Amino acid sequence: MTKTMMITPIQTDVFHQGDDLVEFIIRSVDPLLWKEKTILAITSKIVSIAENRFESLANIDKKSLIRREADHYLGEIGHGVSLTIKHGLMLPAAGIDESNSEHGDYILYPLEPYASAEKIRSALRERLGIKDLGVLLTDSRTGPLRLGVTGVTLSLAGFHPLRNMIGQEDIFGRPLKMTKINVADSLAASAVLMMGEANERCPLAILSGANVEFTDHPCRKDWEVEMDEDMYLPLYKHLLK
Incomplete structure (x- = not known):
């Protein structure tokens, strides 16, 4: 049965530190x-702001900050970008951002993003x-061989992020052998597209009708x-230390 998902971006006031x-x-929804x-899709940036995850530009240069924050620093790639792994994501600059920072500070990822998501959910x-x-x-984040950014999941709570299709039949009755659907990142990409990237002031979105399995214990593993x-x-093994 075909299901229809609706995404409602929520325009809000500016979220301030404190x-x-x-x-x-x-108040906003x-x-x-x-x-x-x-x-509820929520940009990780306002979670970071709520958790006071800032670093002043006066305290440290960005390259040093990236090395400090990265779980793995993979090196400098094109256009002087630092490639890193942070919280299970391969992305530039360990997720450190300066855009939409009220006082011009660096904004860092939440320390424990899954705990943050569960705290909000509860x-x-x-x-x-x-x-x-x-x-x-x-x-x-950006991806190889494509211009532009797409939404990605930093963390989640309340539903399984993966749908296992192995064993189900294709349209010709043949069982699928490898297919698993990345539900979480698919939803994140759709939500971020509607929320915007600049001055839209839509840091939240409500998704209804999503074909997900709700649970108190998402199977992250x-x-x-x-x-x-x-x-x-093999593309990055030689860069890991």
Whole structure:
């Protein structure tokens, strides 16, 4: 059966350092949008702001900060960009950003993004009385051989990020042998497209009708790939220390 997913970007006031994030979310979202089996997409940047994840430009140069924050520093690639691995993502600059920083500081990723997502989810479930609620922390990144950024999942809570299709039949009745669907990143890409990247002031989006399995215990281990098992490891293995 075909399902229809609806994405509603939420335009908000500017989120300031010191603001209560859960209160900000509840104040910003139309109460009629909160329903069972809803997913809230939220840009990781305002989570970082809520958690005071800043570094002053006066304290450290960006290259040094990137090396400090990266889980793995893979080296400098094209256009002087530093390629890193951070929180299980391969992306430039360990996710460090200066855009939309109110006081011009560097904004860093949350220290524990999965814990942050679950904390937001638990607080919203209690306040709203919703059982099946998902939370998706998003960012954007570039990819090889393509211009432009796409949304990506930094962390999530409340639903399984992967759908295993192995054993299901294709349209000709042949069983699928390899196919797994990356649900979380697919949703993040769709949400970020609607939320925007510049001055849209849409750091939130409500996703309804998404074909996901809601759960209190997402199977991260089935979704995340250890580096030594990654099919792309030969491209960067020589850079790892």
